[in-house]
Amino acid sequence: MNLFQEFTKGFVKENPVFIMALGLCPTLAVTSSVENAIGMGLAATFVLVFSNMIISLIKNLIPAKIRIPAYIVVIASFVTIVDMVMHAYFPAVHKNLGLFIPLIVVNCIILGRAEAFASKNNLTRSLVDGFGMGFGFTLALVVIGGIREVLGAGQFLGFNVLPETYKPMLVAILAPGAFLVMGLLMGLMNLKKNK
Amino acid sequence: MKYYLKLGFILLIITAFASGILAFINSLTDPIIKINEKKQKEEARLEVHPEAVIFDSVGVLNDEVVYIAKVEDGSIIGYTFMAIKYGYSSDIKTMVGVKPDYSINKIKIISQAETPGLGANCGNPEFHDKFLGLSYDNLLVDKDGGNIISITGATITTRTITNSIKEALNSLEKLLTDHSLEEVAE
Numbered sequence: 001m002n003l004f005q006e007f008t009k010g011f012v013k014e015n016p017v018f019i020m021a022l023g024l025c026p027t028l029a030v031t032s033s034v035e036n037a038i039g040m041g042l043a044a045t046f047v048l049v050f051s052n053m054i055i056s057l058i059k060n061l062i063p064a065k066i067r068i069p070a071y072i073v074v075i076a077s078f079v080t081i082v083d084m085v086m087h088a089y090f091p092a093v094h095k096n097l098g099l100f101i102p103l104i105v106v107n108c109i110i111l112g113r114a115e116a117f118a119s120k121n122n123l124t125r126s127l128v129d130g131f132g133m134g135f136g137f138t139l140a141l142v143v144i145g146g147i148r149e150v151l152g153a154g155q156f157l158g159f160n161v162l163p164e165t166y167k168p169m170l171v172a173i174l175a176p177g178a179f180l181v182m183g184l185l186m187g188l189m190n191l192k193k194n195k
Numbered sequence: 196m197k198y199y200l201k202l203g204f205i206l207l208i209i210t211a212f213a214s215g216i217l218a219f220i221n222s223l224t225d226p227i228i229k230i231n232e233k234k235q236k237e238e239a240r241l242e243v244h245p246e247a248v249i250f251d252s253v254g255v256l257n258d259e260v261v262y263i264a265k266v267e268d269g270s271i272i273g274y275t276f277m278a279i280k281y282g283y284s285s286d287i288k289t290m291v292g293v294k295p296d297y298s299i300n301k302i303k304i305i306s307q308a309e310t311p312g313l314g315a316n317c318g319n320p321e322f323h324d325k326f327l328g329l330s331y332d333n334l335l336v337d338k339d340g341g342n343i344i345s346i347t348g349a350t351i352t353t354r355t356i357t358n359s360i361k362e363a364l365n366s367l368e369k370l371l372t373d374h375s376l377e378e379v380a381e
Contacts, residue, residue: 080217088225088231099308099315
């Protein structure tokens, strides 16, 4: 697999949300609008790239038996650092993304990639994988968030896109809407794959 | 046995190292975060009382300082205080500016972590405008028979903010009466 394929595999073929079904908790929680989806996606990408980098660098120093707690320590520390630095130096960004940052720790995409990829591959590949998976995750969130926002609020990125007469389908923006939209999209992906 | 001790020891090194880095970064960022928060509160005070020039502290409410807002010639145009209550999923802090007759001048949500897309919409300026000019008696959500239209899918959030302001108004009146009594006594 060349580097370019490594990068693009996360978009559709190994999409973390739709195909691997990883990181579903944040996916369901933050996709009520496109803006939140982009925020969560980029924040997770950021952490994913750096945790992949660090874990691929220290993979040989950690005994296999304690690798999971060690990875979690690395990821959690990194998320906390991002949180603190952002809070101090970019308060405006932190105000918008602040809610999502602690959620990144429990995003199993990060731990999943650390365990399945970064601990077995070299630095360059791990970085590329981090970016690819991160963007794939962002893409999935934006698609779900877009559908829910248009159906549930008649808006896209906060702009009205449907005529005034459209009565928003509230269920799309509430929690059940997340399950419905994600389930239908997963079904579509499987349908396409099985053809 | 020796092997497991070694594993624990390695984990100890990793966590000690990580917490060392975190402590160091926290010591760098914590003062800046505190300054930012202080500045944010000052800006919020000005936002709920834009005409005010002087803010004098008169007491403490909900662990936050209550200020008297005055214009240049020293006449009182109102008070600012913080209303805090637990909403649907977080403590909602609202900076409230009231006129001397305790009707609301303006409010601003300072911090909340409600559901994104639903309760979190209480941070929008459109929501703040719903409270303009309301006084103690008509601070009621539509579901309770009042005029404040609740945020779609977030009645609890709306109700919490409304009630937190109500409760704080109660304590404010008491605080200000005590305060003026003290001044007389002096």
